[in-house]
Amino acid sequence: MGLRIEVTKVAKAYNGNPVLRDCSYNFAPGLTYALQGPNGSGKSTLLRFLALLEAPDTGSVDYLENSTVLPINLELRRRFTLVLPRPGIFNTTVFNNVAYGLKIRGVKSGEIEARVDTILETVGLSHKRSQRALDLSSGETKRLGLARAMVLAPEILFLDEPTANIDPLNTDIIEEIILKMKAGGQTTILLITHDPAQAERLGDRLLLMKEGKLVPG
Amino acid sequence: MTEFFLFLSQINPGELWGIVWLSLWVSGAGLLLATALALPLAALLALKRFPGRDAVVNILHTFMGLPPVVLGLLLYLLLSRAGPLGVLGLLYTPTAMILAQTILALPIVAALAHSAIVNVDPVVRQAAVTLGATARQQAFTVIREARYGIVSGIMAGFGRANAELGAVLIVGGNIAGYTRVMTTSIALETDKGNFELGIVLGLILLALSLLVNLALRRLQKRGQSAGAELSSWA
Ligand SMILES: Nc1ncnc2c1ncn2[C@@H]1O[C@H](COP(=O)(O)OP(=O)(O)OP(=O)(O)O)[C@@H](O)[C@H]1O
Ligand SMILES: [Mg+2]
Numbered sequence: 479m480g481l482r483i484e485v486t487k488v489a490k491a492y493n494g495n496p497v498l499r500d501c502s503y504n505f506a507p508g509l510t511y512a513l514q515g516p517n518g519s520g521k522s523t524l525l526r527f528l529a530l531l532e533a534p535d536t537g538s539v540d541y542l543e544n545s546t547v548l549p550i551n552l553e554l555r556r557r558f559t560l561v562l563p564r565p566g567i568f569n570t571t572v573f574n575n576v577a578y579g580l581k582i583r584g585v586k587s588g589e590i591e592a593r594v595d596t597i598l599e600t601v602g603l604s605h606k607r608s609q610r611a612l613d614l615s616s617g618e619t620k621r622l623g624l625a626r627a628m629v630l631a632p633e634i635l636f637l638d639e640p641t642a643n644i645d646p647l648n649t650d651i652i653e654e655i656i657l658k659m660k661a662g663g664q665t666t667i668l669l670i671t672h673d674p675a676q677a678e679r680l681g682d683r684l685l686l687m688k689e690g691k692l693v694p695g
Numbered sequence: 696m697t698e699f700f701l702f703l704s705q706i707n708p709g710e711l712w713g714i715v716w717l718s719l720w721v722s723g724a725g726l727l728l729a730t731a732l733a734l735p736l737a738a739l740l741a742l743k744r745f746p747g748r749d750a751v752v753n754i755l756h757t758f759m760g761l762p763p764v765v766l767g768l769l770l771y772l773l774l775s776r777a778g779p780l781g782v783l784g785l786l787y788t789p790t791a792m793i794l795a796q797t798i799l800a801l802p803i804v805a806a807l808a809h810s811a812i813v814n815v816d817p818v819v820r821q822a823a824v825t826l827g828a829t830a831r832q833q834a835f836t837v838i839r840e841a842r843y844g845i846v847s848g849i850m851a852g853f854g855r856a857n858a859e860l861g862a863v864l865i866v867g868g869n870i871a872g873y874t875r876v877m878t879t880s881i882a883l884e885t886d887k888g889n890f891e892l893g894i895v896l897g898l899i900l901l902a903l904s905l906l907v908n909l910a911l912r913r914l915q916k917r918g919q920s921a922g923a924e925l926s927s928w929a
Contacts, residue, residue, distance in 0.1 A: 531824060556827040566822030569840055578836075579826040626826065 480507025488537035499690035512681030558634035565623025617648035722856035725796025733805035741812035767865030811844025
C-alpha cells in the first residue's frame with residue numbers, strides 16, 4: 479500500500495564539489511519527515527532528485543508500490559508534487575493558479591471549481607480568488623504555492639522551506655494546513671525547515687543532512 | 696475636422712480612403728503573415744535546443760535593423776522580369792508590398808517574442824513540471840507567461856510596417872489607385888511641393904498608429920486585470 483521512495487547511494491557534485499555522497503534512505507508511505515541541515519548542505523538538491531526534476535550523477539531514486547519499482551513516467555510524476563521555496567506563481571488569477579494542475583489533467587470545469595474553492599478556503603485565500611496572483615504578499619504567495627499542490631491530492635508532498643521568511647501568524651496558518659493534511663493520513667510529507675521547533679511539531683521522523691548523507695536528526 | 700483638411704488640400708476623398716485602405720491592408724496582411732511565422736519560430740528558438748540555434752537568433756537580431764531600401768532592392772532584383780522570380784509577375788503589385796512588409800516585420804516580432812519567452816523566470820517551467828505538466832503543456836505555460844512581451848513585439852512590428860517607405864516604394868512602384876500607400880504618397884506629394892496632402896496623410900498615419908497602439912495596450916491591460924482571463928487559462 480502506498481508509494482515508497484528508495485534512495486540508493488545518490489551522489490552529486492557541482493563543479494567538482496561534492497554535495498551529496500552515497501546518500502541512501504527509504505521513505506515510508508504516510509509519514510511526515512522533517513529535514514534540517516545547514517545552508518548549502520544539499521537539502522534542496524536532494525528534494526529535486528526525489529521529485530524527479532533532475533537526476534543525480536550516480537545512484538538512484540526509485541518509487542516502489544507493493545515492492546515493485548514503478549517506471550518513471552508522467553503517471554508516476556502526477557502522484558507527487560514539490561513546492562519550491564519560490565513557488566513560481568503564474569501571471570494569472572489566484573483561482574487559475576490553483577486550477578492549473580487540474581486543468582492539465584483534464585478534470586471537468588465543474589469539479590475544478592469545487593475543488594479549487596475548497597482549497598482556497600483551507601488556505602484562507604477565498605477572498606483573493608479573482609485577484610492577480612503576482613500581487614499577493616509573500617505569505618499569501620507561500621499559501622498559494624501550497625494550495626496549488628494540495629488541490630492535486632498528491633500521495634507525496636515535498637515542501638522546500640514552506641515557512642521561510644514568513645511572519646509568525648502565517649507560519650501558524652501553514653503549519654495548521656500541514657498538520658491537517660498529516661491527520662488525513664493519506665499523504666507522505668517531506669519538508670525542509672531551518673526551525674528545530676517546527677521540525678518537532680510537524681515531523682514523525684527528523685532527518686539531518688550531514689556531510690552529504692541523510693542521518694536521523 | 697476631416698472636412699476641413701479635405702477642403703484645405705482639395706483631396707479627392709475616394710482617392711484618399713483608397714490610399715488609407717491599401718496601406719492598412721498591406722501592413723496588416725504583412726504583419727499577420729510575419730506574426731504567424733515569427734511566433735512558432737520564436738517558441739522553437741526559445742524552448743528547443745538544436746545546433747545553429749544561436750546563429751539563427753543572431754541573424755534575427757541583425758535583420759531587425761535591415762534597411763528597408765536594401766530589402767526593396769533585393770526583392771526588386773528577385774521579382775523583376777529578368778529576375779529568378781520574375782515569372783510570377785509580382786513586381787509593382789500589392790502582393791510584392793505585403794511580401795516586403797512580412798520580411799521586414801518578421802525579425803522584429805520573432806526577436807522580441809523570443810526574448811520575451813527566454814526571459815520568463817525558469818521557476819515557472821519548474822513549477823509546471825512539479826504540477827504534472829507534459830513537455831507540451833510546459834512549453835505552452837511558458838509562452839503564455841510571455842504574452843505581454845509577445846504583444847509588445849507585435850506592436851513594434853506594426854510600427855515598422857506602418858512607417859515603412861523604402862521597400863514598398865521600390866517593389867510597389869507607387870502606382871496611383873493600385874500600389875500607392877500613405878508613406879509613398881507623402882514622399883511623392885512632398886516631392887511635388889504639395890504639402891497639404893502630405894500633412895493630412897501624415898496625420899492619418901500618426902492617428903492610425905496611435906489607435907492600434909491604444910487597442911493593443913488595452914488588450915494588454917485587460918490581460919493583466921483580474922478575472923478577465925478566468926476562462927482563457929488552460
Ligand atoms: N545548479 C547548481 N549549480 C551549481 N551549484 C549548485 C547548483 N545547485 C546547487 N548547487 C550547490 O550545491 C550546494 C547545495 O545546494 P542546496 O540548494 O541543495 O542546499 P540547501 O541545503 O538546500 O541549502 P539552503 O538551506 O541554503 O537552502 C550549494 O553549495 C549550492 O551552491
Ligand atoms: Mg534549499
